[in-house]
Amino acid sequence: MRITFYGGAQEVGRASTLLDDGKRNLLLDCGIKLGEKTEYPLLHEDELRRINSITVSHAHLDHSGYLPHVYSKRARPKIFLTKPTRDLMGVLLADYYRIHHGEREQRKLFSSKDVDGVMKDAVMTEYHEPFDAGFRTTFYSAGHIMGSAMTMVEHEGRKILFSGDICMRKTRVLDPCERGIEADTLIMESTYGAKTDIVPSFKDSYQKMIGIINETLNNGGHVIIPSFAVGRAQEVLLALDDYMRSGALPPTKIFIDGMIDKAMKIYRHNAIYANDDIKRRILMSEDDPFKSPNFHHPRTKTREDVLKEPCIIVTTSGMLTGGPVLFYLEKLGGDPRNSLIFVGYQADGTPGSHIMAGNRTLKLRDREIELGLRVESVRLTGHADFNELVQFAKSVKGLKRIFLMHGEKSDLKDALEGEYEVVIPRVLETYSA
Ligand SMILES: [Zn+2]
Ligand SMILES: [Zn+2]
Incomplete structure (x- = not known):
């Protein structure tokens, strides 16, 4: 299995990580990076058309916003997500379209039909119920926003867990993310990856x-x-x-x-x-x-x-x-x-x-x-802070290797190395898993 980071590596935004075993492939998230200028995953058109399946960890555009762009290239991957993710994504993609369709550059990139196509084709799945996304895949609750999921992918006896965005605290609305999951490889968000990123209660x-x-x-x-x-x-x-x-x-x-x-x-x-x-x-x-x-x-x-x-x-x-x-x-x-x-x-x-x-x-x-x-x-975050990210990684059973993504600054490597092999990948880097 090969893991390639097309975005979201050493940055917050445009999360998109491809798992590929040569026969099948699965894209974990398909996001954009909103800022002064919108940035996209660095996937070529021919690569886009080759994608078999996409899982969407949650509705935020840094994890879902590139889906209509994919559709505009006449690619039709299978899309898997939870029901709240689909519903919330509908609102966010419609807004993304509305805000940007007036801008000339964007209008060429995708149409409202592409947004409709994504929404119609998306397949809803439940937490803990394995589904076939090319590989045996299972969602676990991530506690970040409603419907947010961690994604477990199994391949020839190996288990790769993608955290998506996670929250370790119980909030007014949600339970914290699940812990104690078994996996040998963890692809973990690191929004609060700096030692000083300690968030008050x-x-x-x-x-x-x-x-x-x-x-x-x-x-x-x-x-x-x-x-x-x-x-x-x-x-x-x-x-x-x-x-x-x-x-x-x-x-x-x-x-x-x-x-x-x-x-x-x-x-x-x-x-x-x-x-x-x-x-x-x-x-x-x-x-x-x-x-x-x-x-x-x-x-x-x-x-x-x-x-x-x-x-x-x-x-x-x-x-x-x-x-x-x-x-x-x-x-x-x-x-x-x-x-x-x-x-x-x-x-x-x-x-x-x-x-x-x-x-x-x-x-x-x-x-x-x-x-x-x-x-x-006032700091009210939906993300695990530095200490919680360390705790989360340590809660994963049988863990050997950690890829840190979705973060700009990371002291997590120092905190976790020794016990695990820790990698901070760059965009467009490929690793074997
Ligand atoms: Zn998010
Ligand atoms: Zn995010």
Whole structure:
């Protein structure tokens, strides 16, 4: 078996790793890298057409966004994923198409028909039920966002486990990733691969967030929380609702704006994939956390109701690259009584990263916004941190070899070498497994 990294090696984004035994092949994830300029896996057209099967670990575009491009090359690989991944991917691919189809370069790359083709052909599978993706393949729960999966591929007595993105902590909505799986080879994400990447507990992070929100509301201000539409937003919304119910936050309207609401509905429809607390609340009581009376939507396009009185706004996009958050910053960003709270990763070069670095001028395509509001950051991640990644690798039974990917900086090699053979591959490198 040969393993080739076509993207996601020493970088976060465009995850795509090919397993090939000469007769059959399977692509693990098929993502793009969004940034100032979109980057794609380095697969040639003839290589694309040769792909037999693709597994999608989860819906985020850095793992799924290249699928319509593959279809546009008239390739028809079999695509395997879980049901929540398919549903959430539908929302994200449609948005990816909408945002980019106006840009000339993108329009040539794929059409909405290609997005439809991917959605129609994708085959849904369940956790723990082996399926034939050329090789015997099984999904395990990854805890990162709803439907996220680790992928086990078996080949001539060997077992290769691809982690995808993993979370080791129980969250408001999900159980942590499974542990103690048997595999001789592990292809592991390493988003938090630096020794200093230690993430505080959710409790500490939420405590900080509650403090900032209370101070802002007491001053008569608005709280703006930019968020990724899928994953973080649902976690933050359910947490805010809990704190409001417990009295830690005063009764205040929580406005949901942008694509978050669509993803919220998909989470609700797929609640069977949530943790037991959520399932119990939905099934055994009238207390459906996804339909809390604390949640509101702007009533009009001009959003006067949101601007009128102090409230909390959870909206896209998470890195201030577009979406309704820009409208809110334009209207509310000058007032020092208001707060902006980042809850997610800010990629280099994005407006969010400039603001985080202390810059207070938000440069948009056609205008500039001067920010006078309070800016804070709370670390709420859906990824395992440095110590947890080490723990996860050590939990794998019979493990001999580790490939580290989906990370920019890695001290994990030092932490794991000796006990295992550790490889940090580069893009386009091939290894035998
Ligand atoms: Zn992800
Ligand atoms: Zn990712």
